[in-house]
Amino acid sequence: MSRTGTDRVKRGMAEMQKGGVIMDVVNAEQAKIAEEAGAVAVMALERVPADIRAAGGVARMADPTIVEEVMNAVSIPVMAKARIGHVVEARVLESMGVDYIDESEVLTPADEVFHIKKNDYTVPFVCGCRNLGEATRRIGEGASMLRTKGEPGTGNIVEAVRHMREVQSQIRQVISMNEDELMTYAKNIGAPYELLLQIKEEGRLPVVNFAAGGIATPADAALMMQLGADGVFVGSGIFKSNNPEKFARAIVEATTHYDDYKLIGELSKGLGTAMKGMEMSTLQPSDRMQDRSM
Amino acid sequence: MTVIGVLGLQGAVREHVRSIEASGAQAIVVKRTSQLDDIDGLILPGGESTTMRRLIDKYGFFEPLQQFGQSGKPIFGTCAGLILLAERIQGQDQPHLGLMNMIVERNAFGRQRESFEAFIDIKGVAKEYEAVFIRAPYIVEVGEGAEVLAKQNDKIVAAQDGHYLACAFHPELTDDHRLTKHFVQMVEESKKTLAS
Numbered sequence: 001m002s003r004t005g006t007d008r009v010k011r012g013m014a015e016m017q018k019g020g021v022i023m024d025v026v027n028a029e030q031a032k033i034a035e036e037a038g039a040v041a042v043m044a045l046e047r048v049p050a051d052i053r054a055a056g057g058v059a060r061m062a063d064p065t066i067v068e069e070v071m072n073a074v075s076i077p078v079m080a081k082a083r084i085g086h087v088v089e090a091r092v093l094e095s096m097g098v099d100y101i102d103e104s105e106v107l108t109p110a111d112e113v114f115h116i117k118k119n120d121y122t123v124p125f126v127c128g129c130r131n132l133g134e135a136t137r138r139i140g141e142g143a144s145m146l147r148t149k150g151e152p153g154t155g156n157i158v159e160a161v162r163h164m165r166e167v168q169s170q171i172r173q174v175i176s177m178n179e180d181e182l183m184t185y186a187k188n189i190g191a192p193y194e195l196l197l198q199i200k201e202e203g204r205l206p207v208v209n210f211a212a213g214g215i216a217t218p219a220d221a222a223l224m225m226q227l228g229a230d231g232v233f234v235g236s237g238i239f240k241s242n243n244p245e246k247f248a249r250a251i252v253e254a255t256t257h258y259d260d261y262k263l264i265g266e267l268s269k270g271l272g273t274a275m276k277g278m279e280m281s282t283l284q285p286s287d288r289m290q291d292r293s294m
Numbered sequence: 295m296t297v298i299g300v301l302g303l304q305g306a307v308r309e310h311v312r313s314i315e316a317s318g319a320q321a322i323v324v325k326r327t328s329q330l331d332d333i334d335g336l337i338l339p340g341g342e343s344t345t346m347r348r349l350i351d352k353y354g355f356f357e358p359l360q361q362f363g364q365s366g367k368p369i370f371g372t373c374a375g376l377i378l379l380a381e382r383i384q385g386q387d388q389p390h391l392g393l394m395n396m397i398v399e400r401n402a403f404g405r406q407r408e409s410f411e412a413f414i415d416i417k418g419v420a421k422e423y424e425a426v427f428i429r430a431p432y433i434v435e436v437g438e439g440a441e442v443l444a445k446q447n448d449k450i451v452a453a454q455d456g457h458y459l460a461c462a463f464h465p466e467l468t469d470d471h472r473l474t475k476h477f478v479q480m481v482e483e484s485k486k487t488l489a490s
Contacts, residue, residue: 002412009409012428012467016340019304038348076342099406122407256303
């Protein structure tokens with residue numbers, strides 16, 4: 001007797017990605033570059049976030065042809081994005097055998113109120129979060145992995161830093177809180193009480209939490225690891241740089257050895273130009289992908 | 295005290311550390327080759343085998359790891375670690391460390407949606423052992439002298455060959471430490487033998 005789709009199998013898959021880099025790719029060629037550089041998984045997309053931002057309009061699940069092409073090209077796990085609340089996109093990706101689904105604010109939400117009930121799926125999900133309330137609500141819905149939202153496609157690390165610090169700080173508060181204070185705190189941040197209790201007892205989130213949204217350099221990746229990330233997603237940062245192979249390898253190494261500054265210095269030499277970044281204050285409220293869901 | 299290292303380049307490192315400690319040994323995370331001198335046995339954890347291999351090469355771990363195994367010190371490979379240990383990998387021209395006499399198949403049970411949990415019996419180690427298989431490999435064939443310890447759906451999922459131990463599942467993801475304890479005992483015995 002064997003059981004598929006259990007919490008342990010779904011969360012365990014993310015545990016195996018720890019200390020690694022997950023890279024956005026738009027075709028088989030990029031997927032192979034990512035695998036060769038040591039990525040632990042790839043995210044198959046039609047466009048990287050920076051291009052989604054530039055293109056405007058409605059961003060949807062990628063053409064299944066692209067996802068299939070990537071799945072056939074590499075032996076590492078393949079992830080793909082579904083719109084928030086779009087149960088059919090998610091089921092389609094699951095039926096194709098995608099290894100992980102990102103219910104992602106990078107795409108235009110299909111539902112502005114509700115997320116997918118991810119517990120019902122055999123395939124695991126990763127979701128974005130800015131704080132412990134969002135993090136635990138997503139876990140409550142069945143997310144098996146978390147990532148910071150950051151601000152995708154900007155090449156600016158500031159929002160990912162804000163979100164990682166916020167989540168870590170709130171976890172520390174929960175741990176040091178008296179149990180009789182926990183229910184009110186749960187109400188205030190909109191978190192499921194049972195999950196906060198579990199975090200208090202275990203001293204950590206029940207799922208891994210990666211950094212995402214704005215990582216553009218090896219030093220950015222190492223910074224996020226130092227702030228407590230279990231690994232990093234790099235979206236536009238690699239294939240929008242002018243030397244993707246080199247950037248990909250350097251980011252992988254900086255993630256492994258995030259406290260070896262001499263090495264990160266060496267890795268950062270002569271890398272060429274990183275992706276062009278954006279300052280947050282130049283973004284209109286409607287351009288902020290992180291505010292697309294709660 | 296017996297000291298067991300966990301290769302800490304990528305993957306489920308923390309869980310193995312916890313499991314080693316729960317089994318009564320001291321655990322250290324090995325990120326540099328010099329640390330191999332400080333340990334009596336080594337665990338190659340689960341993660342992505344291609345990623346780990348790249349980092350093994352990058353940080354000059356390849357030969358030191360082979361020498362570590364050839365010196366008679368025990369190595370336990372779990373999931374991706376099993377692939378690193380194998381002498382032959384189906385569909386690939388070259389193995390990784392090639393230390394343990396067996397042929398393995400990667401992602402052999404399917405993609406993530408086929409990942410599963412099952413109760414298995416591990417010969418001489420544990421009955422009704424809850425094993426977690428994640429995009430798991432299996433062992434197609436073990437070489438002469440190696441012992442098959444467990445099967446799932448007729449596929450070999452755990453084996454031992456002298457001081458090498460390998461399993462396709464993740465003993466570090468549950469609170470059942472019986473297989474890790476078995477490895478700790480292997481290390482303790484090898485310490486005595488290597489000392490004499």
